[in-house]
Amino acid sequence: MSDVLLEVRDLRTSFRIQGEYHAAVDGVSLDVYKNEVFALVGESGCGKSAMALSITKLHNLNYTRMEGSVFFGGKDLLALNENQINKVRGRHIGMIFQDPLSALNPLMRIGAQIEEALFYHTDLDAVGRKARAIELLEGVGMVNPALTYRQLPHQLSGGMRQRAMIAIALSCKPDLVIADEPTTALDVTIQAQILDLLRDLQKETQASVILITHDLGVVAEMADRVAVMYAGQIVELATVDELFKNPQHPYTRSLLASIPNVNEEHNRLHVIQGIVPPLQRMPRTGCRFSHRTPWVPDNIHEEEPIYHEITPGHYVLCTCYKEFTFDGEDAS
Amino acid sequence: MALLEVKDLKVHFPIKGGILGRTVGYVKAVDGVSFTINPGETVGLVGESGSGKSTTGKAILGLERITGGTIHFDGENITKYIGKNRSNYRKSVQMIFQDVNSALNPRKRVYDIIAEPLRNFEKLTRGEERKRVDELLRIVGMTPEASYKYSFEFSGGQKQRIGVARAIALKPKLIVADEPVSALDLSVQAQVLNYMKDIQQELKLAYLFVSHDLGVVRHMCETLAIMHNARFVEYGSRDDIYNDPQHIYTRRLIAAIPDTDPDLRERNATNRALLTKEYEQEYTKFYGEGGKVYDLKPYSDTHYVAMP
Numbered sequence: 001m002s003d004v005l006l007e008v009r010d011l012r013t014s015f016r017i018q019g020e021y022h023a024a025v026d027g028v029s030l031d032v033y034k035n036e037v038f039a040l041v042g043e044s045g046c047g048k049s050a051m052a053l054s055i056t057k058l059h060n061l062n063y064t065r066m067e068g069s070v071f072f073g074g075k076d077l078l079a080l081n082e083n084q085i086n087k088v089r090g091r092h093i094g095m096i097f098q099d100p101l102s103a104l105n106p107l108m109r110i111g112a113q114i115e116e117a118l119f120y121h122t123d124l125d126a127v128g129r130k131a132r133a134i135e136l137l138e139g140v141g142m143v144n145p146a147l148t149y150r151q152l153p154h155q156l157s158g159g160m161r162q163r164a165m166i167a168i169a170l171s172c173k174p175d176l177v178i179a180d181e182p183t184t185a186l187d188v189t190i191q192a193q194i195l196d197l198l199r200d201l202q203k204e205t206q207a208s209v210i211l212i213t214h215d216l217g218v219v220a221e222m223a224d225r226v227a228v229m230y231a232g233q234i235v236e237l238a239t240v241d242e243l244f245k246n247p248q249h250p251y252t253r254s255l256l257a258s259i260p261n262v263n264e265e266h267n268r269l270h271v272i273q274g275i276v277p278p279l280q281r282m283p284r285t286g287c288r289f290s291h292r293t294p295w296v297p298d299n300i301h302e303e304e305p306i307y308h309e310i311t312p313g314h315y316v317l318c319t320c321y322k323e324f325t326f327d328g329e330d331a332s
Numbered sequence: 333m334a335l336l337e338v339k340d341l342k343v344h345f346p347i348k349g350g351i352l353g354r355t356v357g358y359v360k361a362v363d364g365v366s367f368t369i370n371p372g373e374t375v376g377l378v379g380e381s382g383s384g385k386s387t388t389g390k391a392i393l394g395l396e397r398i399t400g401g402t403i404h405f406d407g408e409n410i411t412k413y414i415g416k417n418r419s420n421y422r423k424s425v426q427m428i429f430q431d432v433n434s435a436l437n438p439r440k441r442v443y444d445i446i447a448e449p450l451r452n453f454e455k456l457t458r459g460e461e462r463k464r465v466d467e468l469l470r471i472v473g474m475t476p477e478a479s480y481k482y483s484f485e486f487s488g489g490q491k492q493r494i495g496v497a498r499a500i501a502l503k504p505k506l507i508v509a510d511e512p513v514s515a516l517d518l519s520v521q522a523q524v525l526n527y528m529k530d531i532q533q534e535l536k537l538a539y540l541f542v543s544h545d546l547g548v549v550r551h552m553c554e555t556l557a558i559m560h561n562a563r564f565v566e567y568g569s570r571d572d573i574y575n576d577p578q579h580i581y582t583r584r585l586i587a588a589i590p591d592t593d594p595d596l597r598e599r600n601a602t603n604r605a606l607l608t609k610e611y612e613q614e615y616t617k618f619y620g621e622g623g624k625v626y627d628l629k630p631y632s633d634t635h636y637v638a639m640p
Binding site: 044188199215216221240254256260268272275 | 380381487489517518519520521522523525526529544545546547548550551552584585587588589590591592593594595597600601604605
C-alpha cells in the first residue's frame with residue numbers, strides 16, 4: 001500500500017482565454033499508491049477533469065500550458081514527447097470516460113476497438129488478440145462475449161458500452177486506471193453494477209484507480225483515499241473513513257450538508273452561497289473558499305494557506321477549518 | 333377533492349414499417365397508469381430511463397397524444413381538451429424542464445421569457461406586467477436587474493430559477509417538474525430544491541416530480557410511484573416505499589443508491605448481489621408474460637404493490 005505509483009508535484013494546468021493563461025489546476029501535489037482507489041471530488045469547474053487529462057497529457061497544447069511534474073514509473077510524463085507518451089497511454093495508464101458513446105468509435109466493432117490497444121502495446125498475434133478480447137469481454141460481465149465482439153457501439157445499451165470501455169482500459173493490464181465520471185451518464189441500478197464490477201476488477205488486477213466524480217455517494221462506496229478539490233486546489237485529503245466521519249474543511253462540510261439523504265429527512269438542505277468562480281475571476285491569493293462563506297470573519301483564514309496535518313494522512317488547506325461553523329450564515 | 337385524477341392512462345407510439353409505412357406495431361411507453369394528486373401535494377414519479385416516467389408527465393401536459401384513459405382536473409374531464417390552446421387547464425398546469433440551457437430562449441431577455449406566459453393569457457398594461465415580473469423574480473430570489481439580462485449570463489442554478497419563475501407566472505395549481513435538478517451540481521441542486529419547497533408553500537402548489545434520484549425524491553415527495561416497463565410497480569407514501577418496499581424492483585432501486593457511509597460498503601454490495609439473485613429466481617413472481625407488470629393490489633391503506 002505504501003509504494004508510490006504516481007507522484008504529482010506542483011502541477012499547474014492553464015488554459016488560454018482571450019490571450020491570457022488562467023490556471024484551472026493550480027499547484028496540486030499528490031501521491032497515488034499502488035493498489036488503491038483514489039477519488040477526486042468537487043463541483044464542476046473545480047479542475048478535476050483538467051487534472052486527469054494533465055496526467056496523460058491529453059490536453060490540446062495549442063491553448064493549454066502544463067507546468068510541474070507527474071512522475072510515473074520513474075519518468076516525468078510531462079517531459080515526454082508524443083511518441084513516448086503514446087507508449088504509456090493505454091499500456092500503463094488506462095482511461096474510462098464519462099460518455100461511452102462519444103468515446104467509442106461508432107464505425108468500429110467492439111472487438112476491433114479492444115484489439116487496437118493490444119496491437120500497439122503487446123506482441124500477441126491476431127488469434128491471441130481475439131482470444132484476449134473475448135476473455136476481457138467476459139471479464140467485464142458480457143453475457144455473450146463472442147456476439148458482443150462483433151457488435152457496433154450503437155447496438156449496445158449504455159451499461160454495456162461502459163463495460164466495453166472498461167474492457168479497453170484494462171486490455172493491457174495497466175498499472176493505473178483513470179476513470180472520469182464513469183457512471184454519471186448511467187441509471188442508478190446500472191451504476192451500482194458498474195461500480196461493483198470496477199471494484200471487483202480492481203481487487204483482481206491490483207491496479208490503482210483514480211476515480212473522478214462529483215457524487216459523494218460513489219466516493220463512499222468505492223474509494224480508499226479522497227481528495228476534495230476546489231478552485232484548482234486540493235482543499236482536503238484524507239482516507240475515506242476519515243473524510244466522511246471527520247470532515248474538516250468548510251467546503252467539504254458544506255458539500256456533505258447539501259446532500260439530500262435517503263436515510264434521514266431534513267426540512268431544508270444546506271446551500272453553498274455563490275458559485276465556483278470562472279477561471280478569469282478566480283481569486284489567486286488567500287483562502288479561495290472564503291468568499292462563499294461571507295459570514296465568517298476574515299482573520300480566521302491564512303494569508304497564504306498551507307496544508308495542516310490534523311491526523312496522520314489527513315491534510316486540510318488553510319486554518320479556517322478550526323473556527324468555521326454554519327452559525328450566523330442566515331444573518332449574512 | 334383530488335386536483336388531478338389520472339385513470340388508466342395509456343400512451344402508445346406507432347412503429348412504422350414496410351415500404352408503405354404502415355403501422356406494424358406499438359411501443360407501449362405508458363400502459364395503464366392511474367394516480368391522483370391532491371392540492372398542495374408532491375407526488376414523485378421514479379424509474380430508470382425508458383420506464384415511461386417522462387412520457388407520463390408530458391401526457392398530462394398535453395405534449396404527447398393520449399392513446400387511452402382519462403384525466404380529470406378539478407373534477408372536470410379534460411382528456412379531450414388537453415392539447416387545445418387557451419383553455420383554463422393550460423394556465424393551471426405548468427412545467428419545469430431538465431435542461432436549463434435549452435429551456436430558455438437565448439435570444440430573449442429574461443424579462444420577455446418570464447412575461448411570455450402573461451402576454452399569452454392575461455391582458456396586462458406595461459406597468460402591471462413589469463410589477464408582476466419583478467414580483468416573480470423576487471419569489472425565486474433574484475433582483476429586478478436580472479430581467480434585463482440574457483439567460484446565458486446566468487449560472488445553472490439561476491437559469492433553473494428563471495425557469496421556475498416562468499412556470500409560476502400564471503399562478504398554476506400543478507407543476508410537472510421533469511428531472512429539474514439532475515443537470516445541476518450538488519450545492520446548486522440544494523438551492524433549487526429549497527426554492528421549490530418555499531414556492532410550494534407560498535403558492536399552495538402541487539408538484540408531479542419526475543426523477544431517477546431516490547435521494548432527491550425522498551426529500552421532496554410525500555407520495556411516490558415507482559415505474560418500470562410502462563407501468564407502476566409500487567405506489568405508496570414515502571414511509572411505505574423507503575421503509576417497507578415490497579416489489580423486487582423497488583428493493584433493487586433502493587439498494588442501488590450509493591451510501592455516504594463507507595462502513596456500510598461491504599453490506600450494501602452483498603445486499604445488492606442477493607437481490608440480483610432473487611430477481612433472477614423469482615422473476616415470474618413479480619412479472620407476468622413478456623415482462624408485463626401486474627396490476628396494483630392494495631398492501632395496506634396507502635400502499636399498493638403490483639402482484640399477480
